[in-house]
Structure formats: C-alpha cells, structure tokens
Amino acid sequence: MKKNFLISFTAIIAMLFSVIACDDSNAKDNTDISKKDENRKALRIISTTCFTCHSPEREIDNKARTGPPIYKIRPHYMRDGITREEFVADISSFLKEPTEAKAKLKGAIRNFGLMPRMPLPDEDIRIIAEYMFENDMTAEQWGKAGKMAMINGEDQSMDYEELGREYAMGTKAVLGKNLMGAIKSKGAPHAVDFCNTRAYPLTDSMAKEYNVSIKRVSDKPRNRNNAANKDEIAFINVLHERIGKGEELGSKVSEINGKIVGYYPIETNAMCLQCHGTPEKNIEKLTQTKIKEKYPDDKATGYGVNEIRGIWVVEMDKK
Ligand code: HEC
Ligand code: HEC
Known part of the structure; x- marks a missing residue:
C-alpha cells in the first residue's frame, strides 16, 4: 500500500515535472520566435522608413541627403554602463517627439535640421530601439543584414498593408x-x-x-x-x-x-x-x-x- 502510494506519488511528480518542463521549453521557443519576428519587423521598418535619411551606404540623391547614418548616432546614446532599458527609453523618447532639447547630435541639427516626427506606434518604436541596442548597424552589418534582401526575400511576416x-x-x-x-x-x-x-x-x-x-x-x-x-x-x-x-x-x-x-x-x-x-x-x-x-x-x-x-x-x- 505504502509502496504503491510512493510509486504513484513519484509518477505524479514525474508527470508534473515533465508537463512543467515541457511548458517551459515551449515558452522559451515562443519568446525566441517572437523576438525573431520583432527583429525582422524592426529591421524592415528601419530599412523602409529610417534608412531613407540614415542610410549607412549611399545617398538617395545628393540633394536629399537628409541625416547622419545610424551607426554614427548610436555611440552618442551608448554611454558607459547604460542599461538596455535606459537606452531604449532614451531613443524612444526622441522618436516619439523629436525636440532640439532632447537631441544629442547638435551638429547634425545644424547640418540637416531637426528630425521630423515619424507617426509610428509605440510598440514599433520599442522594437526599433531594442534592435538599435543590440546591433551596431555599420554599413556592413546593416547593409547585409537586411535592406532589400529582406524586404524582397524571406520575410515571413510580410504584411502588404x-x-x-x-x-x-x-x-x-x-x-x-x-x-x-x-x-x-x-x-x-x-x-x-x-x-x-x-x-x-x-x-x-x-x-x-x-x-x-x-x-x-x-x-x-x-x-x-x-x-x-x-x-x-x-x-x-x-x-x-x-x-x-x-x-x-x-x-x-x-x-x-x-x-x-x-x-x-x-x-x-x-x-x-x-x-x-x-x-x-x-x-x-x-x-x-x-x-x-x-x-x-x-x-x-x-x-x-x-x-x-x-x-x-x-x-x-x-x-
Ligand atoms: C526625413 C529624414 C529622417 C527620417 C525618415 C528619420 N530620421 Fe532620424 N534624424 C534625421 C535627422 C536630420 C537627424 C539629425 C538631427 C537631429 O538629431 O534631430 C536625425 C537624428 C536621429 C537620431 C538622433 C537624435 C539626437 O540628436 O539625439 C535618432 C536616434 C534617429 N534619428 C532615429 C531615427 C529612426 C529610428 C528613424 C526611423 C523610424 C528615423 N530616425 C527616421 C532625419 C530623419
Ligand atoms: C510651397 C508650396 C506647397 C506647400 C507648402 C505644399 N504643397 Fe502640395 N503641392 C504644391 C505644388 C506646386 C504641387 C504640384 C507638384 C507637381 O507638379 O508635381 C503640389 C502637389 C501636391 C500633391 C499631389 C496632388 C496634386 O494636387 O498635384 C499633394 C497630395 C500635396 N501637394 C499635398 C500637400 C500636403 C499634404 C502639404 C502639407 C503637408 C503640401 N502639399 C504642402 C505646393 C505645395
């Protein structure tokens, strides 16, 4: 009786454990997938929207050269010891409402004027800021990672609208x-x-x-x-x-x-x-x-x- 109880008890624990373990690994997979989707979306928005003024590679049109490349902006935000949360908050604050007071690149304002506000949802701003924290976005990295290859290619989350x-x-x-x-x-x-x-x-x-x-x-x-x-x-x-x-x-x-x-x-x-x-x-x-x-x-x-x-x-x- 006691032994039986012990066996079933162990079985139940083992079962519970496997359920938890299983759930756990699912959850991890899901976050990995959603992080990947977020990165892809961030890269796409940066390519389509930010890239037009912040391209690291080349100018769209000499006269339309309209902003510094992102890899030159990033170090101004990457101060020593900055946490991910602080970085994301700083970038998001500027993107939600660009002002001269918030801007760290005073010279760029003199050259190009203040950046216009982009009407992006808060959620998109967050994933862009996180992407900027994780990637240095030099011409090499940015150019290869994404741009048109991505837009034209394997983007599974393609949404024409x-x-x-x-x-x-x-x-x-x-x-x-x-x-x-x-x-x-x-x-x-x-x-x-x-x-x-x-x-x-x-x-x-x-x-x-x-x-x-x-x-x-x-x-x-x-x-x-x-x-x-x-x-x-x-x-x-x-x-x-x-x-x-x-x-x-x-x-x-x-x-x-x-x-x-x-x-x-x-x-x-x-x-x-x-x-x-x-x-x-x-x-x-x-x-x-x-x-x-x-x-x-x-x-x-x-x-x-x-x-x-x-x-x-x-x-x-x-x-
Ligand atoms: C129409 C051109 C244009 C577009 C599109 C644009 N920017 Fe800018 N951006 C600028 C200019 C010009 C500056 C430099 C002047 C300034 O700092 O405001 C700038 C500056 C910045 C800065 C640094 C601000 C500072 O001085 O501290 C960040 C960060 C930034 N842009 C991010 C983005 C992101 C992310 C996108 C896409 C969602 C984007 N920009 C789209 C023109 C643009
Ligand atoms: C300095 C004068 C000027 C200002 C300011 C201006 N426009 Fe125009 N707009 C024009 C001219 C000139 C054209 C014709 C352009 C062409 O021949 O392609 C035009 C054309 C357009 C067109 C294309 C359709 C058409 O009527 O030919 C749209 C859409 C438009 N403007 C929207 C706007 C909006 C929105 C604003 C403000 C955000 C604005 N414009 C501000 C002068 C202006």
Missing part, C-alpha cells in the same frame, strides 16, 4: 523634410518651384530605393498628372466621409492587374495651407502668382487643416 504604409511614410518624411527646408531657406513662393521640380524625382528615387511604384494622387489635383482615377476617387470619397464623421481613416489594399496596390490617406496640416489654403487668406500673393503661372488649371486650393488632400498609391509586386 504595413509594408505599403511604411513606404508611404518614408517617402512622405523625405518629401516633407525637403519641403520644410525649401520654405525655411527661401520662403513659400520659391518652395513652389521645389514642389514643381523636385516632388516627382524625390518620390521616384524613393520608389526606386524600395523597388516599388509610388505616387500621390488627388480628387482636386494641382498637377493634372496627379489626378486620381475612378478607383482612387472612390476611396478618397470614403475618406472624406470618414473624416467628416470623425472615424479612423484606415487604408485600402487590393490586387489590381496582378499587383498589390495600397491606398493611404494624405491629410493637410497648417503648413500645407501656405500653398493649398484659401488665396489671400492663407496663400501669399506671390505664391499664388507662381502657382497660377505653373498650374493654370490648379484645383488644389481652399483646404483647411485635417482635410483629405489625396492619397498615396503604393504598387508592390506580389510575393
């Missing part, structure tokens, strides 16, 4: 940063020339960088080459409706002629009104003259803030 959004965000950041620079250095009337001559080549060079096609279209185009087609107008109308009701804007991804095509909203802010607001009230006379000269059938005025100005159209190959 996210990928397209990152391409649009990266392009918007580069366009926006260059536009701000043009307004700051020469004023809005001259920045019209920038939009006129540089918006296309910059968007194209980004698209080439990503190996996709990217364009901006509108239901009220300034440049008639940017007129939205029927499909695009339909989605822009949905966006007008949603913004009117205060609903989340969202995006749309569909398959068109064997390509994956993503639509992402373009909203106005106060800065845009200098060229897309109401003539006289928001648009200076000289700016308006320049616009009329270059775009006689301009339809892109009369906007207020937080309105739908158009959409990004990102066309990707199907993997």
Whole structure:
C-alpha cells in the first residue's frame, strides 16, 4: 500500500515535472520566435522608413541627403554602463517627439535640421530601439543584414498593408523634410518651384530605393498628372466621409492587374495651407502668382487643416 502510494506519488511528480518542463521549453521557443519576428519587423521598418535619411551606404540623391547614418548616432546614446532599458527609453523618447532639447547630435541639427516626427506606434518604436541596442548597424552589418534582401526575400511576416504604409511614410518624411527646408531657406513662393521640380524625382528615387511604384494622387489635383482615377476617387470619397464623421481613416489594399496596390490617406496640416489654403487668406500673393503661372488649371486650393488632400498609391509586386 505504502509502496504503491510512493510509486504513484513519484509518477505524479514525474508527470508534473515533465508537463512543467515541457511548458517551459515551449515558452522559451515562443519568446525566441517572437523576438525573431520583432527583429525582422524592426529591421524592415528601419530599412523602409529610417534608412531613407540614415542610410549607412549611399545617398538617395545628393540633394536629399537628409541625416547622419545610424551607426554614427548610436555611440552618442551608448554611454558607459547604460542599461538596455535606459537606452531604449532614451531613443524612444526622441522618436516619439523629436525636440532640439532632447537631441544629442547638435551638429547634425545644424547640418540637416531637426528630425521630423515619424507617426509610428509605440510598440514599433520599442522594437526599433531594442534592435538599435543590440546591433551596431555599420554599413556592413546593416547593409547585409537586411535592406532589400529582406524586404524582397524571406520575410515571413510580410504584411502588404504595413509594408505599403511604411513606404508611404518614408517617402512622405523625405518629401516633407525637403519641403520644410525649401520654405525655411527661401520662403513659400520659391518652395513652389521645389514642389514643381523636385516632388516627382524625390518620390521616384524613393520608389526606386524600395523597388516599388509610388505616387500621390488627388480628387482636386494641382498637377493634372496627379489626378486620381475612378478607383482612387472612390476611396478618397470614403475618406472624406470618414473624416467628416470623425472615424479612423484606415487604408485600402487590393490586387489590381496582378499587383498589390495600397491606398493611404494624405491629410493637410497648417503648413500645407501656405500653398493649398484659401488665396489671400492663407496663400501669399506671390505664391499664388507662381502657382497660377505653373498650374493654370490648379484645383488644389481652399483646404483647411485635417482635410483629405489625396492619397498615396503604393504598387508592390506580389510575393
Ligand atoms: C526625413 C529624414 C529622417 C527620417 C525618415 C528619420 N530620421 Fe532620424 N534624424 C534625421 C535627422 C536630420 C537627424 C539629425 C538631427 C537631429 O538629431 O534631430 C536625425 C537624428 C536621429 C537620431 C538622433 C537624435 C539626437 O540628436 O539625439 C535618432 C536616434 C534617429 N534619428 C532615429 C531615427 C529612426 C529610428 C528613424 C526611423 C523610424 C528615423 N530616425 C527616421 C532625419 C530623419
Ligand atoms: C510651397 C508650396 C506647397 C506647400 C507648402 C505644399 N504643397 Fe502640395 N503641392 C504644391 C505644388 C506646386 C504641387 C504640384 C507638384 C507637381 O507638379 O508635381 C503640389 C502637389 C501636391 C500633391 C499631389 C496632388 C496634386 O494636387 O498635384 C499633394 C497630395 C500635396 N501637394 C499635398 C500637400 C500636403 C499634404 C502639404 C502639407 C503637408 C503640401 N502639399 C504642402 C505646393 C505645395
């Protein structure tokens, strides 16, 4: 009786142990997998979004050279004895809201201007900061580790909606940063020339960088080459409706002629009104003259803030 009890007791303990042990190893596998996914996602966002200004390798376009490479930024944050948590907190704080006061690279601000805020979810900022802590991101490491090989290749977590959004965000950041620079250095009337001559080549060079096609279209185009087609107008109308009701804007991804095509909203802010607001009230006379000269059938005025100005159209190959 006693012996039996002892045997079954031992059996139960052994069983429990194996269950625990088994659970334990599963848990470990899962964290390994999710860490791998996080790394892959971090690398992808860095490649698509940060890389455009922080490339360690080469310039997208001489005139668009827009920031120091990340491997030169990292040492400014890697102070002696810094913990992972502190590093991640420092980087995250800057990324959530870049300010001159927080910036550690004062010289880079003089050369390139302050970094624009990237509208990334907190969770993505965390995984990017962790990736930056763990990887030195020199040209060799970064170039080989990820970039296009990864984007085009074995990324199992491929999500076209996210990928397209990152391409649009990266392009918007580069366009926006260059536009701000043009307004700051020469004023809005001259920045019209920038939009006129540089918006296309910059968007194209980004698209080439990503190996996709990217364009901006509108239901009220300034440049008639940017007129939205029927499909695009339909989605822009949905966006007008949603913004009117205060609903989340969202995006749309569909398959068109064997390509994956993503639509992402373009909203106005106060800065845009200098060229897309109401003539006289928001648009200076000289700016308006320049616009009329270059775009006689301009339809892109009369906007207020937080309105739908158009959409990004990102066309990707199907993997
Ligand atoms: C449109 C260009 C642009 C994009 C896109 C961009 N950055 Fe920057 N970033 C800059 C510029 C310019 C600076 C240098 C001036 C400054 O420090 O603000 C900078 C500085 C930084 C700094 C150092 C800040 C400091 O001075 O302490 C970090 C960290 C950083 N970027 C991370 C990122 C990450 C991560 C991404 C992608 C999510 C990203 N950047 C995307 C332009 C960009
Ligand atoms: C300095 C003047 C200026 C400012 C500021 C400006 N734009 Fe424009 N925008 C233009 C010009 C000029 C074009 C036509 C570009 C072309 O010929 O490709 C244009 C074109 C566009 C287009 C492409 C569709 C079309 O109408 O041709 C979009 C979308 C757009 N702007 C959105 C914005 C948004 C959003 C802002 C603010 C974040 C903004 N613009 C700020 C001058 C400006």
